[in-house]
Structures are given as C-alpha cells and as structure tokens.
Amino acid sequence: MRQADVDSGLKKLLFLYAVSGVLFLIALGGVIVLKKYGDSLSNTMNRLQTAKQNLIRIKEAHKDIAETIAEMKSIVPEDAAVRGPEERIFIGIDELKSRLKNAEVSITNIEYKGDEVSLPVGIKASAAGKDYAAFVNAVGYLQSMSFPFFSIGSISISASQDKTAVLYEIKGTLKTFKTAEGGR
C-alpha cells in the first residue's frame, strides 16, 4: 500500500479522532462541573429548607423565652430596683421576727458569694406538744419567703429535759440576689 495513502487515510481519521476526543473531554468536563454545581445547589437548597424549618422552632423558642422572662418578673418583687440586697435581707429578718414572735432568732454576718448575698439565721423555739401544727406552718412560711428566700439547712425537734415541752431549732440562710433589680 502506498505510504502516502495510508498516511492520508490515517491522518484524516486521527484528526476526527482528536476532534471527537476533545469534544468528549469538553462534554465530560461539563458533566463533572455541572454535577458538582448541581450537588452544591442541592446542598444549599437542603440547608435553606432546614433553616426554614428551624424558623418555626425559633418562633416556639421565642415564645418560651418570653414566658420564662414573664414568670421571672412575676417572682421578682416590684421594688427590686429600689432596694438593695442587704436592705431586702434586713426587711426579711424583721418580717421573720415579727411573724415568729415566740422564737429566738439569731443571725451572724452577711456573706457574699458572687451575686448571691446571704445571711445565716438560727431560729429556736420552745412550745407545748400541741403546737406542732404551728411549727409546721412556720416552716411553711419560711419556705414561701422570696427575695429574700429562706434556705433551710436543718430542723431539730427534741423533747426538753423534763419532757414537758418540745424544743424546735431551725438553721438556715436568708438569700437574695444582688442584681435582682435587673430582673424586672
């Protein structure tokens, strides 16, 4: 076979092969790029859909926060911004003394721990055996105090030496919060 014919025939085919190869590579490249771009778009859409779903949760969370804050405001006394924590504690101890008139109330010094302000309190009382209900009510009163709160550390009930009376002793702490006024 004449070499020129072979060369010519093959050259023509090689050219077509090269052109088709380049077109194939372009198409392949396009497919790869488009596939990646498509994946990226799908991810973006999924993220946006998730964000949209999260918006509903955000609204619910917003409602919960508002309720929590409102509840907290209802607990914090109205004069929180006016009175300091020490003053509040002293008011609390005075109220306590006036409520438990027959009891001996002893205090030590005010303690500070972070934003917490506390005053250790000891309450001693002697009563006839039938006054148990009054004692239970007194404990209930202590537990219901707020700003300052009364944290009961221990309660001791014992009979007197002659067994004629019952001795009650409550050890606890009056506690309030320095920035309680910020709660309102």
Add this chain to the structure above:
Amino acid sequence: MARQIAISFEDDIVRVVYASIKGTKLTVKKTLVLKDEELDDFLKKEKTRHFRVVCNFKSFYQDILLLPPVKEKFLRNIVEAEIRKRSPEMKEFSFFHVSLGERMHEGRKMNETFVFAANNYDLSNVIERFGRCGKVVKGIYPAAFTISRLVNLSYGIAADPLLCVAESEAGKILLLMKDGKLYFIRAAQSFESGIHDIDVQNINMTVNYCRQTLRLNPLQVILLGTACSHYETTMDLTLPAVCMEPTSAIIASRETFMEFIIPLSAVVDVKKSEAGNLLPQSYRSFYRQKEILTYYTAFFVIFFIIGLGYLKIKQTEMEDVRKKINSLRSEMQAMEPAIADYENKKKELDKRMPLINFINSMNSSPDMQMALVALSSLKEAREKGVNIDAIDMSPEGNAVRIKIKGGITAKSFTEMQQLYQGITESIKKTGGMHLLSDKIDLSGKVFHIEIKYSGVADAASRR
C-alpha cells in the same frame, strides 16, 4: 444472518456472488458476471464496504519446505526467510503456509510445510482498486486455496491424494490435495470450457509430476464446476475422473454452483479460510488502526451526544432548583425580623440567666413542711407509749433525711416489739417515706430510725 460478497478475478471477467450465511448453510442471493472494466462502476454503486476476493495469480511461489520443528510463532519467520532464500526475485510478498505433517529427513525429524507466496505488488493492485472506490478487501485468496476448502466441505478430509481440476476464464487450475491439505498448485492454459485433449495432456503430466517429484500418487481426478460441463477428448486420463456434485451446505441452483464455484468457495467457511488470506501486513495494520480509530471516534461522539443530553437535562433541573432557592431566600429575608427578635430575646434571657438559675436553685430545695406533715403519722404510735426524743431533718438533694431517736415504754419485750414494729410499719405506709435504717436497743429500750423523705409529687405541686 451475515451477508458476504465474494469477487473472483478470472482474466478479463469478474464474477460476483452475494451470499448470506446462517449457521453452516450458505444461501446464494445474487450472482453477477462483469467485464473487468465494469468493476469500478460496480464498486462505486455497491453499498457494501467489505469484500472477499479470489485471484488467479499469474506469478506466485509455491513449495514444500522441510523445516525444523519449532513453535508456530517462530515458524512464520522461518518460512518467510526460506521464501526469500529460495525465490530471491520476490522482494515484497505475502504468503500462507500449511503444515503437512512430520517427516524423517537425514535422520532428523522435520516439519513438512506447504508454502504459497504472491507478490505484494499484484495484491496491492487489486486491493487499491477497491480502496479507490472506498471499499475494503477483508481477504484476498488464491483460487486454489478456496477450492481446496470447498472440496473438503463436499468430500470430507480424504486421506488419499486427489487431483482437483477447476476452470476459470484464465485456464485450468490443478491442485493436489492429501488429508484435506494443499500439496501442489498448477495453472494450465486452456482455450475451451470443459475437458479436451490438451487438458487431459496437462492432467496426465501433472499426475506424473506428482508421482515422480512429490512421491504422491493421486487416486482420482475431481472435476469442479464448468470443467465438468464438456468432456470431448480422444486421449484417456491415467486416473478415473469424477465430477464434484453441489454440496448441501450451499443453497443455490446447480448452474449457479457450477458457474460460480470459485467465488462461492471464498465465502464457504470464512473463519477457516483466514489461514489462506494473503492480505499484506501493511493493509492489515492499516485496517486495524482505522477500525480502532473509528470505534474510538464513534465512542467519543456517542458519549459527547449523551453528555450534551445530560447537560441539557441537568440544566433544566438546576434551573428549577435555583428558582426554589431564590424563593426560599426571599422567604428567609421576610423572616429576618422574627430572627432578630428571637436573638434580642435570647440576649435578654442570657442576661437574666444567673437570676433565673438562683430562683430555680431556691425552688428546688426539698419541701421540709411536707416532711413535717408526713411525720405527724407517728402521732398514733406516740399515744401507745412510744416516746420520740429527737427528730433531726436536713435536706439531701431533692429529699429530706430524717433521723428519729426515741424510747418505748412497755411492760414486756413482746409489747415493745409490737410497738416498735408499729412505728416502722407506720413509716413505711406513709407516702414519700423510705426507711433507710432502724435499730432498737433492747436493754435501754431506745431506738434509732433513719428515713428518707422524697415527696417529689408533693414538692412539685407546691410549686
């Protein structure tokens, strides 16, 4: 059903056979007889691209070589070298060889091989004639080789030597066969169709040559095709002669079979015929490269088109996704005030969190009042003679730990035991009370009881 076209060059005549092959059956669809000068026009008009060609080469080389037994892959090179040595006038040639079997020669085992070679120049002239018309010659065979295959198909493999005589426009073709293999080819001049005196003379001379030179004694003369049409001779053949009858493997009329026996033989059992294909190596390489390039080009083009289709589909899909994204983004933008509001609220909550935690910790202390109420269940035991000397209560996590110390006034140990059991049972029955430990001192009649009060439900209801 594979379609095959075979073309036989017979002097100034060209015979064409269109055949279809299904399994082992070959059906002749169409036959043509063209003048040599009409072939180019025929090729230009014909849509089929691939052809099988049979030629009667005017010059060729044939021989039976004795070669050392070597592997087939080396044999071809040895045969080529032998042809070059024995026929120096052949410069560029194509050949085929047929192993005839082993033979002892000068005490050594040798491989007896029949070789046939034709000039590439003659082959190229034919192939390029097709090439100029955009056609491809799949195989080019010497007529003697294809005829031998047809004889094998009709008669089976005959162990005895046979002398076959076929006829073309160029003259008679005589071929000696044994064990179904070619041993000798002779092209003899003949001026008339059929067997005449001159042909008998040639046949007898060939038989003598076979006996004397090749040491093979043909037992029969087989007349093929039109060689069998006339038998007008005054001379006698030295061997008995028979006419070859059409084989059942070829579905064609008797006349077609007889007249087109040479081109027909080229399309019979085409796979086995490849052994006698004289297509030069340069053409084989060219066709192979062309085929590979064509397939790859087609592959690339197909995948390019598929790729374009994919891109088009993907583009449409992505347009939809992009629209959805834009819609979601605008929805998100509309919701930005709600998000900002939430963030402000969250900041406010964070600021108040220490106070909230303080309130929560204060409210999470155990309910001492309820514990005291629960202890009033001991009143009944006290009335029966149990003296409670001391009660100590202290918070422990969400529960209250209660220690009770007391004494029992009883007349007997049994009564004491009953009273003590009564007080412990009373504790156990009280809701929220869990007896941690209890101990009674029999001699002192004093007892120590430890209780855990966890009135969780009550404590929760308090808040």
